[in-house]
Amino acid sequence: MPEFLKPRRLLVAGQLVLTLVLVAFMVVPVVMSVMAGLTVNYFRGVSSGLTLKWLEQVWAMYQDSVWLSLEIALATLAITLAIGVPAAYALARSNTRWARFVEELLVLPIALPGLATALALLSVYGGWSAFRSSMWFIVAGHVVFTLPFMVRSVAAVCAGTDLRTMEEGAASLGASFTQRFLTIVLPNARPGIVAGALAVLTLSIGEFNLTWMLHTPDTKTLPVGLADAYASMRLEVGSAYTILFLLMTLPLLIAMQWLGVDPAGAQSERAAAKRQRALSQSGSPGQQTLTQPVETAR
Structure with a gap:
């Protein structure tokens, strides 16, 4: 043969x-x-x-939606970082059943359709007219939807690192909790934080179902404008809007690949190999991490 x-x-x-x-x-x-x-x-x-006239037309008509989408994505990222990183650290350090129960509750919004989540928010907070008509109503929905990605990304990295031993060593040298969190936890959780941040930005910019239910004529985001463009205008205009959308999301996706992370927060083998080579050249990770609290304590 x-x-x-x-x-x-x-x-x-x-x-x-x-x-x-x-x-x-x-x-x-x-x-x-x-x-x-x-x-x-x-x-x-x-x-x-x-x-390029179709792109120019789209930009003239929908540039407010572009800036609004960026504002909402950045606000969502700030809130998920402030809530998600400490929550992920606490879940990774805890081995109780309650911690696992809370972790499963955080993932629940992903299992629900975006329309169901939006309807729940409308039924509870829709009566607050000022809140309902502002971009913060959409931000609240995006935080509910994207928070699990940040928490799971950071928690996975923290669980795979022996933070407890390093923190105990730093505490024995006099480092406070704040010092340990800033000099040990955050540097070691950085891959998960970066992965979660990129996932949150990408998902927030591209989220349609939830946003479509929560938006008002004054808070039209990029995906909602894209649907309107395809529904009410000629095909060339809608396609030009697609190009604008790709120009916003593709750099984030490329950044995920370049940094060696995926939306779920897992580190790629290439990124892990690079870190391992760097650690082998400069010393053990425990020695590097503990030197900062030692200097602080002194």
Whole structure:
């Protein structure tokens, strides 16, 4: 039997072909949408010429939605950092059943449809007109939706690091809880914090279902504007809006890959190998981390 007909090689070739087909199935529509936003007439194709006028039109009409989406995403990130990092640290340090119960409750909003979460918020807080008509109502919904990603990302990193031993060593040298948290916990949890932050920003900018229920005409975000553009305008305008949306989200996705993290907060093998090489060159992690509290205590 020829070499290329061996079962193992055929299996590898089949997997490669299937992967390329699936990639093409997902990528081709995106490419076509981008081309539609850059052509003068989509139905005539590239032969009609390329133009940026659709992007200029979208920016003129929806730039307020772009800035609002960024404001909401940054506000959501600030709140999830302030709440999620300490909560993740506490859950990682605790081995009680209550800690696991709280952790499961935090994941509950992910299991519910965004519309159900939005309806719950409307039924409870919809009567507060000032709050209902402000962007903070959407921020509250985004915090409920994205907080589990921050908590799980940071908790996974903290659980995989022997923080207890390092903190006990620092405490024996006189470091206070604040000093231990700032010089031991946060530096060791940084990969999880970065992963959670990128996930929160990406999810907040792209969230539609929950935002569609919570928004008002004055608080229209990027995904809601995208749906309106496709529903009420010509295809080229909606496609140009898609390009604008991709320009905002793709850098965040590329940053996740570059930093070696994924939205769930897991560290990639490449990033772990880099850290291991750095630690082996500069000394053990315990020695590095404990030197900061020692200097502080002195």
